[in-house]
Amino acid sequence: MRIVALAGGIGGARFLQGLRAAVPEAELTVVVNTGDDITMYGLRICPDLDTVMYTLGNGIDTDRGWGRKEETFVVKDELAAYDVPTTWFGLGDRDLATHLVRRTMLDAGFPLSQVTAALCARWQPEATLLPMSDDRVETHVMVELDGTRKAIHFQEWWVKHRASLPALAIVAVGAEAATPAPGVLDAVDAADVVLLPPSNPVVSIGTILQVKGIREALRGKTVVGLSPIVGGSPVRGMADACLDAIDVETSAEAVGRHYGSELLDGWLVDTVDAGATVPGVEVRAVPLLMTDVQATAAMARAALELAGV
Numbered sequence: 001m002r003i004v005a006l007a008g009g010i011g012g013a014r015f016l017q018g019l020r021a022a023v024p025e026a027e028l029t030v031v032v033n034t035g036d037d038i039t040m041y042g043l044r045i046c047p048d049l050d051t052v053m054y055t056l057g058n059g060i061d062t063d064r065g066w067g068r069k070e071e072t073f074v075v076k077d078e079l080a081a082y083d084v085p086t087t088w089f090g091l092g093d094r095d096l097a098t099h100l101v102r103r104t105m106l107d108a109g110f111p112l113s114q115v116t117a118a119l120c121a122r123w124q125p126e127a128t129l130l131p132m133s134d135d136r137v138e139t140h141v142m143v144e145l146d147g148t149r150k151a152i153h154f155q156e157w158w159v160k161h162r163a164s165l166p167a168l169a170i171v172a173v174g175a176e177a178a179t180p181a182p183g184v185l186d187a188v189d190a191a192d193v194v195l196l197p198p199s200n201p202v203v204s205i206g207t208i209l210q211v212k213g214i215r216e217a218l219r220g221k222t223v224v225g226l227s228p229i230v231g232g233s234p235v236r237g238m239a240d241a242c243l244d245a246i247d248v249e250t251s252a253e254a255v256g257r258h259y260g261s262e263l264l265d266g267w268l269v270d271t272v273d274a275g276a277t278v279p280g281v282e283v284r285a286v287p288l289l290m291t292d293v294q295a296t297a298a299m300a301r302a303a304l305e306l307a308g309v
């Protein structure tokens, strides 16, 4: 079976771990959001790609959900001692090596997709990880800060301000002009099923869908999504702040309706949200809490069953 999944960071990565456990024989291609990417200290930071790679490669810090396990932060502390203004972003010492490799390869002219493949040669995620695009896309958030309206990078809004400033708009700068990375459309074309893990519908899945041609490519495919919203709230994180920005209610039903029948064939909601309906889409209720790999594998099996594959 050939499966394509679109993914953000933590929600996507955890789901993919369960999916791997459920169908280890499946050929899995993951199209990962790069709208969260940011350049700091000259390094290209790709949070979602690295979260998926480290999680599937057993290198993730499972408590934090991002970065390397057994991590140290000597460099971060040293930067803080210089009073650099960007230490709100945690970049661990082990993680730094990944970023130095990425910087070196990008400087040598390799596109992000090839850099990702090179990094995955070490981590062996047992899936093909593709950035949604090799072109630069950066999500920005319009906020009111110090009495003026301005656009700040998504990471600054999310990590530094903990999404506490109301988002007046969220824009994936560059997405409309970006083209899918090599292999993305071919993988979708060859897929028996496309899964939308319970990733953030606005800044993870929503951003991937804005890359030219991806939404269109999904039209002819069987697509099943899993709700990131359970009982009216995101299980972890602050996805409600993103949904507010696009005027979508924080509920499993509203997110399903937001994706709509043009994209979805099936929509899985948690049992507490049983009764949710999405016109033109088959909705099923199963437990959707990713408490451990077994529970997550059961979610993956339910998604494949709903897809009829």
Ligand code: GDP
Pocket (backbone or CB within 6 Å): 007, 008, 009, 010, 011, 012, 013, 048, 051, 198, 199, 200, 201, 203, 204, 205, 226, 227, 228, 229, 230, 233, 234, 235, 236, 237, 238, 239, 288, 289, 290, 291
């Ligand atoms: P990020 O890029 O690290 O924010 O990760 P994603 O976009 O891939 O996923 C984040 C989303 O995962 C959050 O908005 C949550 O709503 C969702 N999420 C996290 N844990 C769970 C869970 O156990 N069950 C479900 N259904 N959703 C979850």
Ligand code: CA
Pocket (backbone or CB within 6 Å): 008, 009, 010, 033, 036, 047, 048, 204
């Ligand atoms: Ca992310």
